[in-house]
Amino acid sequence: MKTSHLLIALLTLGCLALPATAADKKKPKVKRPPVITPVDEAAVAVLKPYDKNGDFQIDRTELTAMQDAYKAAPTGPLKAFDLGSDGTLDDQFDRAGMNVKLGAVPMAEADKKRAEKAKQKEEKAAAKAAAK
DSSP states (O other): OHHHHHHHHHHHHHHHHHHHHHHHHHHOOOOOOOOOOOOOHHHHHHHHOOOOOOSSSOOHHHHHHHHHHHHHHSSSGGGGGTTTOSOOOOOOHHHHHHHHHHHHHHHHEEEEHHHHHHHHHHHHHHHHHHOO
């Protein structure tokens, strides 16, 4: 008798869960405007010459060249990337900040393309609606 009560309870819970999942599928999609990623142009201008392979990331070999340049001119533009203020560009801490700055460039380009496509789509829809 206990197993039959358990079986009935499980079947009841299963039946209650079905309408909830069906209601989720009927929700309309919300259109969100594309967000344009901000790019620190000054930081990218300083880092770009050191990114030899053009992958928008500062590798360890590229970092050694930056460290040499920073030692030669400790008050130069690379000082802004010394986040630890210890006089050296660290492999993990400082390089991660540089890669975030450089990584925003392709993201911003992709955001602009997405915004352009969305605008073209809206223009087509408006032209189609005006033709009717």
